[in-house]
Amino acid sequence: MTISVRRSTTAESGPIERFRHVRSLTDLLTERLSAEDQTPQSMTEASPAKWHRAHVTWFFEEFVLRRDPSYVVYDETYRYLFNSYYEAVGERHPRPERGLVTRPGIDDITDYRHHVDTAMAAALTAGSLDDDALDLVELGCNHEQQHQELLLMDIKHLFSTVPLTPGPVYVDRELDVGASPAPMTWRAVPGGISHVGATGTAFAYDNEGPQHRVFLEDFEIASRAVTNADWLAFMADDGYRRPELWLSDGWAHIGQTGWQAPGYWSRDAAGEWSAFSLSGRRPVVADEPVVHVSFYEADAYARWAAARLPTEFEWEAATSEVETERGELLDPARCHPRAAGTAMIGDVWEWTASAYLPYPGFVPANGAVGEYNGKFMCDQHVLRGASAITPRGHERATYRNFFPAASRWAFSGLRLAR
């Protein structure tokens, strides 16, 4: 079996430390959620925290532990309940009903996690897993990291629906004292043949390969992400009311939704904007990168600014000089961007101009895990970088995140190009 994932080979730890580290972060992130908090599903795209905790566990059980015929499955019904979208694995519980499954409860899920953790630890300690299985462990760890970010996105959305002020607080955090945002400058990147995509031995998802050549014209890219101050200027200039700035679908969408500001923003009686965060409703801080904007809005903003979004190829080419510089990544005591800096990775995911399509020569992995990425390559838009809720170690320059154009519950912002 050849799958297009590669194990991370950090010197400091083996697979068992890696596995335990990832699993314990999930526990840390959810221990501050009550049983009630972990149960509902606030929109179809979101999932209950309880479900995330079980689904990532099922992934290890399904793809690693079941390879061993002697493994005792915890509960056969969980395969039905906690499969997300793997057609090859069989029937699944309908996604829109994930919030109705009150049993198993959160304590049952905790028991399930222990059961699988114990079996995984035994297998990893015994050294009984072959290379394919170890590849799948690594994939499972990355999968769980992805769901850690989704879990935080989903909790933020759920908490935002509670009609109280200041709203539920996931993490208690001091409000940042605003500094003036750094001035935005343009950095020139020369064109020509560029190599795009992942290669080598470090882990990458199948959709990041194969590495291949693209031809780029010369271009310039902004030194920092668009900030809340920038966005307020766009709003003040009637950005949400001028059809000539918008894609046709985007204009129709804001007509239907009535959007006139980024997600989670609202204006008080005095006209001041605040934003719901994982620390409750807070004033909008001018020098932070704007977050929770859709592709439609990012594209309209760029047009208003007489610029455009970079393609994902331009974006990746532009990282070469700044790749090692990280912005804010997941800090469980913060979960929020800091003032916009010069790093391209971290703070907020950045919408690109690129549709999410297979790279030339892309072949999905064999078996059910081949459904991980390829089958979603239609009508989605690539985001690059990482966000303030992306787990550290899960970010990289070749990473391709993707969402539909109207979606904005991810920590999504933008950076200009021209």
Place this chain on the structure above:
Amino acid sequence: MTISVRRSTTAESGPIERFRHVRSLTDLLTERLSAEDQTPQSMTEASPAKWHRAHVTWFFEEFVLRRDPSYVVYDETYRYLFNSYYEAVGERHPRPERGLVTRPGIDDITDYRHHVDTAMAAALTAGSLDDDALDLVELGCNHEQQHQELLLMDIKHLFSTVPLTPGPVYVDRELDVGASPAPMTWRAVPGGISHVGATGTAFAYDNEGPQHRVFLEDFEIASRAVTNADWLAFMADDGYRRPELWLSDGWAHIGQTGWQAPGYWSRDAAGEWSAFSLSGRRPVVADEPVVHVSFYEADAYARWAAARLPTEFEWEAATSEVETERGELLDPARCHPRAAGTAMIGDVWEWTASAYLPYPGFVPANGAVGEYNGKFMCDQHVLRGASAITPRGHERATYRNFFPAASRWAFSGLRLAR
């Protein structure tokens, strides 16, 4: 102030015992539900158990305790969260989002209940409530009893969505050993001028009055409710596939839903029917009254049986001889009908041929509680009797229950007339 409710004047207890008795039954019914069970909303018409517990509490706070300016409101936001449909009280949380409010949690609701119980007990003990307030206490007790039945309906619906077999069990109960159903006979009721509706000093809702005269022709009414055995015969005779048996709306509805049996029924691979109950999925017992049928189905069955549904006036007139005989009412250790007997009150609610309309001279109560009944008198259908989950003491011959024609999550059955 004159409201059309009257306090129940049972000799054995005063208002405080009455209040405590009702409140403690709610606690008893919910103590077997986990925090997860109490949180979701499985369809728009249903509500979370947590919400029911808070809403009935809010009713006392809003309509009784707030009459006293010195009363300390528990939490002002609860007025917004737990108002159901009282326009006069102000804005409300949107009904379809009741399942997303994870905070306050179930322990907060328990505290809220204690707070209100303490204040109510103090007021009732002090004898400081005037007659209007005491009327509202009695209304609040009846309101909470109604919600006890709704809570059980909603939990049954929620648990039925869990895709496990036998499914969650609310109450552990032995399966009844089936006896042959009693033969159905016709009882003749003479026509003429009949008095319909509540009068006197016992409590009744405003929609049960005023008592008034109707003219009835002679008619006959069945000695018992339609049973599961009867219904299986209807199904076997293609009852769900013959348009001539159905109202036009009903035929369209089964076309859309694919209904081919009562609610919660399903057929296994061997062709045997089972039904989901509060004790999990169980075989269909032939001699129990059929339950969870819609008005459309009840009407079609009656046409198939060359009979009809009684009007609510006929139904009420027919109770005179059997009124004191009760069928199964709410037993927290059972929550399920027994074999169909001759009682007209208890076991299952019975659809009538009557639309839910005001009685001649009907005037809603003053103030917000006037919204209790009158504003729903449009496109709903009257059910009479009571069911195996109706709290004892809440049933009476003049009681008018009502649901839309397609609704079948209540414990709804039927009795024939001709």
Place this chain on the structure above:
Amino acid sequence: MTISVRRSTTAESGPIERFRHVRSLTDLLTERLSAEDQTPQSMTEASPAKWHRAHVTWFFEEFVLRRDPSYVVYDETYRYLFNSYYEAVGERHPRPERGLVTRPGIDDITDYRHHVDTAMAAALTAGSLDDDALDLVELGCNHEQQHQELLLMDIKHLFSTVPLTPGPVYVDRELDVGASPAPMTWRAVPGGISHVGATGTAFAYDNEGPQHRVFLEDFEIASRAVTNADWLAFMADDGYRRPELWLSDGWAHIGQTGWQAPGYWSRDAAGEWSAFSLSGRRPVVADEPVVHVSFYEADAYARWAAARLPTEFEWEAATSEVETERGELLDPARCHPRAAGTAMIGDVWEWTASAYLPYPGFVPANGAVGEYNGKFMCDQHVLRGASAITPRGHERATYRNFFPAASRWAFSGLRLAR
């Protein structure tokens, strides 16, 4: 065969004259419509004029001519295309797609009408039809008269969607010079046992029988219908913005639709209200009866006026003194009410407080025509009287018209009771 229709036995004409008279009125009403006008369907409830012309023709072919085995069917596909809702006749073209059937075109429909007219005239002249068939001819004539009114309702709706001012003109008509409306007075009607429903030899639909007894309390009924002037007072008093005036369903409905005036009304920049009519957009005339209000609006108005709607039994009992007095009925050169007078029949259909339910002892006709009325007896509301587009001779005191509560494309108004 016993059907509950009875032939009209007007002295002046036999069935053939009757048939020709009805048929020619349809031709007269449609000759001023272009092929384009006759083709679309402006909402699911409406039908193309072309379809109405064919459907009423199909009724005679299906239920009368096909009884004769030697009859040559015009086109077998028309049975599929032009059956409205008769399940017993077989499959039908889906109602929402009636506006897409461009072929057969209007000239084909004219040919079809000639074919059937010729065959019907031959059969009626030859005297070869038995009594059952003659009953069905009479039913067919009444059916076509009903569709004449529907056709005008549907054309009015279609023309109202054309975004031109003053809009298409179906009939050129002088605007009435407004007089002051007659003062509204109350007329007392004594209660007791009343006989309701049709009897005797004149034609009536099955839903008008059997005649039966009802018990009525004393009541009063208004001397005239509610006028536009009355309605403007309701609007000026925030009638559309006060939830306490509305049924719960009605309040939700105006929330969804944004209704703030009767159907077809709009306000110009100067604040003046005009109404689209079959003569284009015209000023609202104060002393005409208000028209195109839904049951929800009629009910809310009555509550605002500290009155109520009469039941259909009260309404019928109240006609006894004024039955022979007719208001405006269908005049193809007018198609619009005159100033509100004292007649109860004509001008506008009047919503009653009654749900549309079977009379005691109601039995639908045998065969497919039994689907004419009975299967719609669910969640509809009775209107009594007749309107300015009801064909003369089709109106009577026992006539039961019915529509859903939200419907207002009929010429529907109201009269108060108390």
Place this chain on the structure above:
Amino acid sequence: MTISVRRSTTAESGPIERFRHVRSLTDLLTERLSAEDQTPQSMTEASPAKWHRAHVTWFFEEFVLRRDPSYVVYDETYRYLFNSYYEAVGERHPRPERGLVTRPGIDDITDYRHHVDTAMAAALTAGSLDDDALDLVELGCNHEQQHQELLLMDIKHLFSTVPLTPGPVYVDRELDVGASPAPMTWRAVPGGISHVGATGTAFAYDNEGPQHRVFLEDFEIASRAVTNADWLAFMADDGYRRPELWLSDGWAHIGQTGWQAPGYWSRDAAGEWSAFSLSGRRPVVADEPVVHVSFYEADAYARWAAARLPTEFEWEAATSEVETERGELLDPARCHPRAAGTAMIGDVWEWTASAYLPYPGFVPANGAVGEYNGKFMCDQHVLRGASAITPRGHERATYRNFFPAASRWAFSGLRLAR
């Protein structure tokens, strides 16, 4: 003003001959449609023939004739009625209601066309139009050609909804006698830097430029389009029932729609497939290119065939050797593909793997015509080639057609690459 369109400079004709030629083809295509045929709108994406005829006329009036202040506008309301999507021009009639506008009728539209034709001929003859205006005339001619194809697509869809067999016939055509399809072979195309997009003086839409460089790997492309015979093999191999072949969105879509064959196909009782065409329902001819498949289906077929769709860049690069060879283009006496040949342009539009995105350096035209293409660059998929209903002269190798992934009422097929 610089717009990215260029006039066609065919030696044989000037702008006035060009204008007349295009306009007369529209008249020819619609003269066989009745008033009824030209009126309805069979789905939101389609438009009435009457509307197409008026809209293309409005385009010349709006963008060319109104530049001359002395031009007498035919009817100011037509700007509202017949603007399609130009926000800069002002308010528009809602698209879903185009089928309800019965007035103006088809004769009014004919008069409108004459009015504009006369004014255009006068301006073109007088030589009074500047270069910008002449560019817009050329754009208008291409625009009308696009709508000729849309008009035929829409009529086909409308006629397919008529529930008659063989259905309405737009063009009477002999059924082709099937020959065996040519064997499919692979043609190798070398990779490297390729120039893509339009340049030079011939007309092209703004979205075809600017010409730019892309880097391609070596690839192979099929010698002919996929045929009906090929597609039947895919169907026989359960192509529509195997999730592993489908994009996730595609699998969900066929789950919702129940698709199991290309658009307009149906199977008779004997299991034989036929397809509705502009000549009515006809047997499926094995060696014709498959048509009316969606992007989802094309993509699934390619995966089943162990191949893929070409990118639009590969497709364009592959035309260099075969560009001058045309397949079937619009013949008003045929309107249907012939057996699949080796031409890449003509017969059927071919789905590519490319999302519809701007070329590097793309700038929309100034003014309202800048809305022609750019604002639709989101979640659409590029088709290349042309079809048997594309007007001759409107096809070219750089032409970028586009539709959403689920769309299949265009004459859309596919060609494999690998």
